[in-house]
Amino acid sequence: MSFSNNFKASLDIALKDLLYFWRMKMLFITFLMLPVILMFLFGFMFPTVGTSNVYSGKIASPYYNIPVGIVIEDGGEIAYNVANQFKQLASSTRLLKVKDFSSFEVAKEKIVAGELKGVIVIPNGFTEALKSNRQAVIHVTMDDTSSQLSSVVFSQISMLFKMISSSISVSMIKNIDASIDPSFIAEPIVVERKNLIAGTTSTFEFLAPGFMALNIVMGTLSGLAAAIAREKEQGTMDGILVAPISSYAIITGKVLAQTIRGMIQAFIVLGISIAFFGVRIYGSFFLMLLIMFLGVSSFIGIGIIATTLAPEQETAMTLIMLFQIPSMFICNILFPIEQLPKWLQIIGKMMPLYYAADGLRKIIVLNASFNQIIWDITVLLLYSIITLSVAIPLFRKALTR
Amino acid sequence: MDPMIIAENLTKKFNGFTAVDHISFKVEKGEIFGFLGPNGAGKSTTIRMLCTLTKPTEGTAIVGGYDIIKQPEQVRKVIGLVAEKLILYPQLTAVENLKFFGKLYGLRGKQLEERIKELLDMVLLTRFKDFPVGGYSSGMRQRLNIVRGLIHDPEIIFLDEPTAMLDPQSVQFIRDLIKNLKKNGKTIVLTTHIMEEAELLSDKVGIIDHGKIIALDSPENLKRKYNCASLHEVFLELTGRTLRDSASNNMRIGVIRGF
Numbered sequence: 001m002s003f004s005n006n007f008k009a010s011l012d013i014a015l016k017d018l019l020y021f022w023r024m025k026m027l028f029i030t031f032l033m034l035p036v037i038l039m040f041l042f043g044f045m046f047p048t049v050g051t052s053n054v055y056s057g058k059i060a061s062p063y064y065n066i067p068v069g070i071v072i073e074d075g076g077e078i079a080y081n082v083a084n085q086f087k088q089l090a091s092s093t094r095l096l097k098v099k100d101f102s103s104f105e106v107a108k109e110k111i112v113a114g115e116l117k118g119v120i121v122i123p124n125g126f127t128e129a130l131k132s133n134r135q136a137v138i139h140v141t142m143d144d145t146s147s148q149l150s151s152v153v154f155s156q157i158s159m160l161f162k163m164i165s166s167s168i169s170v171s172m173i174k175n176i177d178a179s180i181d182p183s184f185i186a187e188p189i190v191v192e193r194k195n196l197i198a199g200t201t202s203t204f205e206f207l208a209p210g211f212m213a214l215n216i217v218m219g220t221l222s223g224l225a226a227a228i229a230r231e232k233e234q235g236t237m238d239g240i241l242v243a244p245i246s247s248y249a250i251i252t253g254k255v256l257a258q259t260i261r262g263m264i265q266a267f268i269v270l271g272i273s274i275a276f277f278g279v280r281i282y283g284s285f286f287l288m289l290l291i292m293f294l295g296v297s298s299f300i301g302i303g304i305i306a307t308t309l310a311p312e313q314e315t316a317m318t319l320i321m322l323f324q325i326p327s328m329f330i331c332n333i334l335f336p337i338e339q340l341p342k343w344l345q346i347i348g349k350m351m352p353l354y355y356a357a358d359g360l361r362k363i364i365v366l367n368a369s370f371n372q373i374i375w376d377i378t379v380l381l382l383y384s385i386i387t388l389s390v391a392i393p394l395f396r397k398a399l400t401r
Numbered sequence: 402m403d404p405m406i407i408a409e410n411l412t413k414k415f416n417g418f419t420a421v422d423h424i425s426f427k428v429e430k431g432e433i434f435g436f437l438g439p440n441g442a443g444k445s446t447t448i449r450m451l452c453t454l455t456k457p458t459e460g461t462a463i464v465g466g467y468d469i470i471k472q473p474e475q476v477r478k479v480i481g482l483v484a485e486k487l488i489l490y491p492q493l494t495a496v497e498n499l500k501f502f503g504k505l506y507g508l509r510g511k512q513l514e515e516r517i518k519e520l521l522d523m524v525l526l527t528r529f530k531d532f533p534v535g536g537y538s539s540g541m542r543q544r545l546n547i548v549r550g551l552i553h554d555p556e557i558i559f560l561d562e563p564t565a566m567l568d569p570q571s572v573q574f575i576r577d578l579i580k581n582l583k584k585n586g587k588t589i590v591l592t593t594h595i596m597e598e599a600e601l602l603s604d605k606v607g608i609i610d611h612g613k614i615i616a617l618d619s620p621e622n623l624k625r626k627y628n629c630a631s632l633h634e635v636f637l638e639l640t641g642r643t644l645r646d647s648a649s650n651n652m653r654i655g656v657i658r659g660f
Binding site: 005008009012013016019020023024234235236238239240241242243244245246399 | 452453454474475477478480482484485486487488489490492493497501502504505506507509533549
């Protein structure tokens with residue numbers, strides 16, 4: 001059979017699979033819902049603003065209105081001023097909800113009862129220390145049952161007090177010598193963050209490309225496994241195999257349908273990220289498509305091998321899941337790979353999904369050029385060639401044994 | 402004229418178990434060959450080998466003038482398969498099903514449309530052509546399943562139990578259809594467990610048991626030879642009256658195929 005006939009046949013197989021999918025209404029709706037739910041779920045789990053800036057009310061923290069208590073033991077005027085300034089700052093950032101308490105003992109009870117996450121004490125002698133030119137101390141006690149929350153809240157409390165402290169020093173320096181810049185004395189070195197791309201970065205610029213890669217690769221993989229195993233089980237695969245077309249045409253058709261499905265999911269992810277979570281595409285759309293395509297083809301071979309070896313649909317799906325679930329966690333998709341132990345990082349970097357996500361991220365966030373992502377492209381291409389050259393001969397052999 | 406099917410020492414082993422054991426037979430052009438045997442005797446495996454769906458362990462066959470091992474694509478062009486399992490997508494309509502399979506044989510456009518119309522008329526399904534096949538009765542499904550195998554007008558047609566589990570009306574309809582195909586010069590390999598059917602339709606029958614062909618002749622000759630009133634009697638005479646321990650065979654094949 002000629003090449004053009006085989007090519008047409010593969011298109012027909014793809015169209016048939018897509019039509020079939022479209023007819024399975026419930027599956028189709030679930031398929032569209034999945035990326036939507038995932039994106040919104042992660043949208044609420046993670047903060048949308050990545051750069052901390054207390055002055056603009058932006059805080060890079062997943063926590064809001066954490067209840068803390070404040071106890072003013074010192075009767076002095078400065079103690080009250082400092083406490084008021086702290087409450088104002090805390091309410092403007094919406095991070096903390098500050099409540100007054102008469103004594104540390106009462107507040108401590110509330111921590112144990114779980115109603116407060118921390119207590120700030122302005123101890124006796126606070127005003128006096130400042131007036132007599134000595135450092136004044138503030139005590140902070142945290143609820144230690146949740147160490148992650150405590151450390152975030154503690155660092156936010158210290159940051160707010162540091163701001164108050166530096167405003168005090170600025171006014172003191174002004175009183176000593178009006179001719180010098182008080183902020184220079186108070187804080188000689190300032191850190192300013194300059195992003196590669198203008199504007200604020202957000203967690204979604206990390207998550208969105210990762211999810212896109214995950215959706216196309218995994219959607220295609222499990223879709224392909226289901227599509228082949230289903231036809232094998234219901235007997236229609238025999239009808240295709242008995243037709244005068246090559247194994248390549250059959251696989252190409254199957255893969256094409258699943259790739260289109262995966263791409264639709266990926267674009268839903270991208271659409272939601274752009275519309276609701278402020279993600280912008282800085283790079284080339286064409287390069288993005290290229291990486292998506294290579295990401296799919298690098299996984300197809302693995303999918304075919306799993307599917308042809310598995311005796312029925314459920315085994316095929318479980319086999320794929322075995323591969324899919326760990327990939328989500330170790331391939332730099334949900335959180336940075338640097339958080340993992342070294343050996344897991346190495347395994348993660350052996351997976352093609354890592355390179356698909358990496359490439360997409362660089363294109364979308366950093367406007368990378370072809371040359372800058374050549375390594376990702378090479379790895380994905382190698383993966384595709386190697387796995388497909390094993391999978392395709394195996395395919396007909398396994399089905400015609 | 403050369404026979405349409407020549408099987409020579411066709412053999413299939415699954416993990417050491419011999420499903421089909423060096424069988425040889427010929428089917429002439431325009432003949433209906435009744436391929437009979439108890440469950441698990443090797444009928445379906447033989448048909449799968451002749452259709453290039455299973456590779457023989459040993460031996461080969463010439464189907465429509467082409468070698469099943471060396472020229473599988475050529476073989477596929479001249480054969481039509483109506484397998485035991487329905488080869489239809491329940492979510493698609495009759496027309497969509499036929500269109501899809503027609504295209505795999507390179508049929509397109511007007512030619513394909515006319516062929517589909519002709520086939521649907523032939524099995525009286527034109528009225529239901531745009532309904533999903535999943536809603537069809539078993540008789541309707543089987544009628545469609547048969548013409549699906551005929552979409553490219555093949556010279557050789559394999560019918561694996563085409564009348565199993567159907568009502569008498571459907572059975573009669575399908576038998577008439579098979580007779581018509583023969584009238585049009587098609588070569589047919591038919592498997593069935595209904596011996597009356599085989600006797601009624603076949604020019605020649607081959608009885609296979611334990612992977613070997615144990616009888617190969619016309620129904621008339623076989624009845625005379627074994628002095629039986631019907632092919633049914635001949636079959637029982639040859640394959641025995643006790644129930645078969647065919648489960649062991651099926652289980653072995655089942656493990657390999659994964660069903």
